[in-house]
Amino acid sequence: MIKKAIIPAAGYGTRSLPVTKVIPKEMFPIHNKPSIQYVVEEAVSAGIEQILMIVSRSKNLIVDYFDDSLELEMFLQKANKSSLMNKVKLPDIQIFYTRQSFARGLGHAVRLGKEFAGNDPFAVLLPDDLIVGKGIKDLMEVYDQKKSHVLGLTEVETERLQNYGVVEGRRVQEDLYSIVDVVEKPKQNPPSNLAVIGRYVFTPDIMDVLEKVAPDSGGEIQLTDGIKKILDRDKCYGKIISGQRFDIGSETDYLALQNMIYHQKKKS
Ligand code: G1P
Numbered sequence: 001m002i003k004k005a006i007i008p009a010a011g012y013g014t015r016s017l018p019v020t021k022v023i024p025k026e027m028f029p030i031h032n033k034p035s036i037q038y039v040v041e042e043a044v045s046a047g048i049e050q051i052l053m054i055v056s057r058s059k060n061l062i063v064d065y066f067d068d069s070l071e072l073e074m075f076l077q078k079a080n081k082s083s084l085m086n087k088v089k090l091p092d093i094q095i096f097y098t099r100q101s102f103a104r105g106l107g108h109a110v111r112l113g114k115e116f117a118g119n120d121p122f123a124v125l126l127p128d129d130l131i132v133g134k135g136i137k138d139l140m141e142v143y144d145q146k147k148s149h150v151l152g153l154t155e156v157e158t159e160r161l162q163n164y165g166v167v168e169g170r171r172v173q174e175d176l177y178s179i180v181d182v183v184e185k186p187k188q189n190p191p192s193n194l195a196v197i198g199r200y201v202f203t204p205d206i207m208d209v210l211e212k213v214a215p216d217s218g219g220e221i222q223l224t225d226g227i228k229k230i231l232d233r234d235k236c237y238g239k240i241i242s243g244q245r246f247d248i249g250s251e252t253d254y255l256a257l258q259n260m261i262y263h264q265k266k267k268s
Helices: 035-045 060-065 070-078 082-087 106-111 136-146 158-163 205-211 223-230 251-267
Strands: 004-008 050-055 094-099 122-125 129-132 149-155 165-173 176-184 194-202 236-240 244-247
Touching (some): 035 060, 035 129, 035 136, 070 082, 106 205, 106 223, 122 136, 129 194, 136 149, 136 194, 149 165, 149 176, 165 236, 205 223, 244 251
Parallel strands (some): 149 236
Antiparallel strands (some): 122 194, 129 244, 149 194, 176 236
């Protein structure tokens, strides 16, 4: 059973500049909650019990947000505003933090969780990707059967494949692939139309592998390079997630998700 998750939230959010100079993209509101809260709730509802968030010095707002607001809670209690008390209630989960002092890539961020993971398998959820549906639980179910690494996949239009890791896989079941290769952001000839979305399950072996991954030309340690290396020794599966995925770094997706959640809330 997977009980631990790593949420890397240390990136610069360059796609959404200039607002990300001061507001982390993870704090962008969707209805009245920051986007990262949806990701934490997805983990909690999948049965995750401990989260490690990888933050950076400009992400203190995230740490503040997931702290109790005692003064506000006391005020609401005194003012008898119990319905508002419910709104400030946080997801019931233990969150640890560590700082990535310098943006050195997703692979490096995940590797910072080595001690946290210890000998346990763990999930990784990238807060750029929001999933309306089961999300990480889909992958955890595959892990329970296969006891090996699992990547979240979704079909993407050809023009957008260059923004993602793209897999080559052998279909083993409906919506389940055995991964043969993965190419990070292919400029041409993508191996398929299946993009890696920001949901992964790894055995702790990925940590040792990531330690051996050399930085790319931009000085970043890519998680995809770690996955490529692990394919030489372990099985790795790709699961097409059952829900709908929104990449909130893309303005179109962000607005579409806002719209969807707004209409859902209006109905309920
Ligand atoms: C990262 C991964 C990429 C994956 C994507 C999913 O890219 O490197 O393989 O497809 O997340 O969102 P990034 O969005 O950090 O550039």
